[in-house]
Structure formats: structure tokens, C-alpha cells
Amino acid sequence: MPEGHTLHRLAKLHRERYAGQAVRVSSPQGRFAASAVDGRVFERAEAHGKHLFHVYGPDATVHVHLGLYGTFTEHEHPVAEPVGQVRMRLVGATHWTDLRGPTRCEVLTDAEVAALHARLGPDPLRADAEPRLAHERIARSRQPIAVLLLDQRVIAGVGNVYRAEVLFRHGVHPLTPGHRVDRALWDALWADLVVLMRAGVAVGRIDTVRPEHLPEATGRAPRQDRHGGEVYVYRRAGLPCLVCGTPVAMAELAGRNLFWCPTCQPA
Known part of the structure; x- marks a missing residue:
């Protein structure tokens, strides 16, 4: 989707x-x-x-x-x-x-x-978005943050790729309960989603890897995937984390595949 x-x-x-x-x-x-x-x-x-x-x-x-x-x-x-x-x-x-x-x-x-x-929840790409409304719902929930990020009533527009990648970029384990995501962390997640999704609008694909981890900086082969874009964990199950080398983990959560690094995103 x-x-x-x-x-x-x-x-x-x-x-x-x-x-x-x-x-x-x-x-x-x-x-x-x-x-x-x-x-x-x-x-x-x-x-x-x-x-x-x-x-x-x-x-x-x-x-x-x-x-x-x-x-x-x-x-x-x-x-x-x-x-x-x-x-x-x-x-x-x-x-x-x-x-x-x-x-x-x-x-x-x-x-x-x-x-x-x-x-619908606030959309990081809309000028009228109010991120506090999303955090109010998240802070009242014991559901995992990975579930809440895909709930379009909480935050609109985030899908499986942005979910996996923004949690990795901030070292957040996907099963962290919503009520443990404080406002400072939420503000950082939101701000990053705004930047990443605006870049997606500009170029027409999802890129989430920081410059120091890109193929031209590390010498690794570029990602080969029909979705395009350089990502940290999405659809990289079993492959080494681009930061620490730990194999990327995958599990099913609420009917969707979940990807994370067990080392960079500790429980």
C-alpha cells in the first residue's frame, strides 16, 4: 500500500x-x-x-x-x-x-x-498538523509504538517502511508501549518523519540512511529492491545492520511484518 x-x-x-x-x-x-x-x-x-x-x-x-x-x-x-x-x-x-x-x-x-x-490523525506532511494530538493518544495506550504508528487514527500517512525506519533511527524498540514514549521522544520522532517524508515527496522514493552509512561512504553494494531507496532495516531480515553488523530481526505484529535491529534497538 x-x-x-x-x-x-x-x-x-x-x-x-x-x-x-x-x-x-x-x-x-x-x-x-x-x-x-x-x-x-x-x-x-x-x-x-x-x-x-x-x-x-x-x-x-x-x-x-x-x-x-x-x-x-x-x-x-x-x-x-x-x-x-x-x-x-x-x-x-x-x-x-x-x-x-x-x-x-x-x-x-x-x-x-x-x-x-x-x-484521521495528524499528517506529518500537512501544514495544519498538530503532533500533540498524536502523542495524547500514544501516551494513553499500552499498545506497542509499532502498532500505534500504523494506526491512521493516531498518525496519518505512516506505513510499514517509515515505521521501521524512524524507530531504528531513534533506537526505539518496536514493542515499546505507547505510554513509555515521552513527549521529547515523540517530538524527535515526529520531526524526523517530517524530514523523511518531505524527501519522499521530492524524489518519489523512501531513503532513510544517513550519509555516513550510504554505499558510497562504506563501500557496500547498493540496495537491490523493487521499492528502491536506501533503508536500514525494512525488508533486510537476516542481513547485517548497517550500523553494528547484528542480523536484522523480523517478526509479525498485528498482521504486518516488523523489522528491527536487536542491538541498536534494545528492548
Whole structure:
């Protein structure tokens, strides 16, 4: 599932290509009520966590959640015939976009959009985020911090990669109970997520390794993985920690794979 930086990157791209234009919106697959926004002015696009919003004005916002299989494909004119199951097609003056396989694609009223935002935790990539709200929930919980970081009601946009990497970078064992994460530690975790996720928006991939641990600094081979990016522990189970050499550990927690270094992140 895409992490929050991907949705913010899409929102930025769609703002640049469609904002201020009257656009054509259709549903070749027939499963999306495109007529509610077809021909209207695309006012802006924004993201909150793993949710994307195309705003068309009063009581008309297209809400997209990509889920595990959703994808946008971006094209320049001319517009081609739909291929495959296209849930939503968006056509502007110079570009067009197809959406396939999302978990959600729907038109919401302003009240429904506000209710959705209210259910989500603060997003490190949004200017209106209030990190104290996330810490208030974390401080009341005995659940592991690794579980809480993936709870979109606590903090929006963090996925399995950012979770594993930010905990490693701060030496936090993933099973540390939330109530043992004090405000100073939380502020440090939050600030690091802001930096890492902004970098993800800029370059389109997740890089978390500090300069002194990069391949060009250490002489090691670059990471070979379809997700790209240099990371410390994510999907590196059994390989030596880039800092101390201890084999990276892996376990399942709440249905998701968990990665950490037993030495750098002691219990």
C-alpha cells in the first residue's frame, strides 16, 4: 500500500496539471458517479495520510483511497481509448489521468469530507498538523509504538517502511508501549518523519540512511529492491545492520511484518 508521501506527490502533480480548469471526468468502468463533477472546475488537490482529495467546489470532492491495488497512470494528450478497468478518467487541457483498482473512489459532500478528516490523525506532511494530538493518544495506550504508528487514527500517512525506519533511527524498540514514549521522544520522532517524508515527496522514493552509512561512504553494494531507496532495516531480515553488523530481526505484529535491529534497538 502506498505511504503518505506518494499521495502528497500525486496531489502536487494533479494541482499542477488540472487546478483552475474545467475538466472532463468519466468512469469507463461505470462504477463511479462521474457526472457529479464532470465539466466542473478542478479547484485543487490535497492529501491527508493515504487519502487523496480532488476538490471541485461546494459539496463536491472526489475522495480516493488507493488501497493495495489502486494506481494512477499519467499521460499527455492526445487521449487514448480506455484499456482495462478504468474507474475514473480525468481529462484536462494538456494531460489526462486514469485511475484503476482503488479501494475507494467516491464523491463526498463537504460534511462528509470534514468527518473523514476528523477520523484521521495528524499528517506529518500537512501544514495544519498538530503532533500533540498524536502523542495524547500514544501516551494513553499500552499498545506497542509499532502498532500505534500504523494506526491512521493516531498518525496519518505512516506505513510499514517509515515505521521501521524512524524507530531504528531513534533506537526505539518496536514493542515499546505507547505510554513509555515521552513527549521529547515523540517530538524527535515526529520531526524526523517530517524530514523523511518531505524527501519522499521530492524524489518519489523512501531513503532513510544517513550519509555516513550510504554505499558510497562504506563501500557496500547498493540496495537491490523493487521499492528502491536506501533503508536500514525494512525488508533486510537476516542481513547485517548497517550500523553494528547484528542480523536484522523480523517478526509479525498485528498482521504486518516488523523489522528491527536487536542491538541498536534494545528492548
